Amino acid sequence: MNNFLKISDIDNLKSTIKEAIDLKDNPRKFKKLGENKTIVLLFFNASLRTRLSTQKAAINLGMDVVVMNFTNEGWQLEFEDGIVMNKNKSEHVKEAAKVISQYCDIVAIRAFASLTDKEKDEAEVVLNNFKKYANIPVVNMESATGHPLQALADAITIEEFKSTKKPKVVLSWAPHPKALPHAVANSFVEMMQLQDVNFVITHPKGYELNPKITKNSAIEYNQEKAFENADFVYVKNWSSYKNYGKVLNTDSKWMITADKMKLTNKGKFMHCLPVRRNVIVTDEVMDSENSIVIEQANNRTYAAQIVLKKILEQND
Ligand code: CP
Numbered sequence: 001m002n003n004f005l006k007i008s009d010i011d012n013l014k015s016t017i018k019e020a021i022d023l024k025d026n027p028r029k030f031k032k033l034g035e036n037k038t039i040v041l042l043f044f045n046a047s048l049r050t051r052l053s054t055q056k057a058a059i060n061l062g063m064d065v066v067v068m069n070f071t072n073e074g075w076q077l078e079f080e081d082g083i084v085m086n087k088n089k090s091e092h093v094k095e096a097a098k099v100i101s102q103y104c105d106i107v108a109i110r111a112f113a114s115l116t117d118k119e120k121d122e123a124e125v126v127l128n129n130f131k132k133y134a135n136i137p138v139v140n141m142e143s144a145t146g147h148p149l150q151a152l153a154d155a156i157t158i159e160e161f162k163s164t165k166k167p168k169v170v171l172s173w174a175p176h177p178k179a180l181p182h183a184v185a186n187s188f189v190e191m192m193q194l195q196d197v198n199f200v201i202t203h204p205k206g207y208e209l210n211p212k213i214t215k216n217s218a219i220e221y222n223q224e225k226a227f228e229n230a231d232f233v234y235v236k237n238w239s240s241y242k243n244y245g246k247v248l249n250t251d252s253k254w255m256i257t258a259d260k261m262k263l264t265n266k267g268k269f270m271h272c273l274p275v276r277r278n279v280i281v282t283d284e285v286m287d288s289e290n291s292i293v294i295e296q297a298n299n300r301t302y303a304a305q306i307v308l309k310k311i312l313e314q315n316d
């Protein structure tokens with residue numbers, strides 16, 4: 001693997017999921033692989049899981065790790081070509097990416113959607129400019145349109161917890177007071193389309209995701225109907241795609257409750273975290289034995305580790 005920007009950068013998903021699960025038996029087994037190699041994690045947005053799990057994954061592989069928060073450290077970067085830089089941006093990505101490439105062997109980047117400019121967000125300006133100007137592999141730690149490391153952890157979790165060959169997996173929208181990006185939902189949809197699952201998406205009208213991503217995936221506007229016999233309920237808020245970045249509905253009727261979970265086949269509750277309790281989901285569901293959000297978050301380490309391992313092996 002040269003770069004990890006999207007799920008399709010993984011050659012063999014099935015064997016990659018198995019290899020990631022196998023890493024759990026001895027996470028430090030490949031600690032020689034990353035010796036004398038450095039990864040830099042660049043954050044243009046906040047994080048808990050992505051930062052710590054990617055750092056932990058790199059440490060497990062014997063790498064040195066450098067972290068930089070562009071939110072409060074570093075110069076504001078310019079990404080536009082040919083621009084007169086006489087405003088607030090101090091450094092162009094052309095120099096920044098090349099300089100970083102001299103210090104490190106892999107660069108991992110988190111840069112969320114603006115949710116104000118669909119065209120720019122879909123162009124993945126930050127990620128693609130780093131890919132263009134860095135001379136080292138680039139890893140997506142959640143970009144404007146995708147969060148493939150999260151989706152890989154989700155697939156690992158479903159593989160570990162499934163009790164039938166072809167489980168029913170429901171992706172449900174839930175309310176949130178702020179406009180949130182589509183990245184997690186997009187990547188989860190793309191991942192489920194590649195798994196042997198019966199997949200259904202449920203959300204209020206107006207919250208349809210990008211149809212180029214959802215393609216032929218089933219959409220059920222009645223949340224309770226969608227939940228019937230579900231083995232996994234994956235919950236996430238996202239803002240409107242059509243009415244780009246807008247919050248159309250904060251109706252608490254869409255919150256995940258114990259009564260709704262009773263409609264499922266003792267379904268496992270999943271969420272990428274962070275989650276707003278009693279807005280997205282009730283305490284009762286979060287604290288129930290069918291909530292697997294902590295195990296899901298643990299799998300972020302092994303998702304990142306298998307990706308970094310494949311990049312290190314390719315560039316050895
Ligand atoms: N799920 C996830 O990416 O968590 P963080 O935003 O805390 O990294």
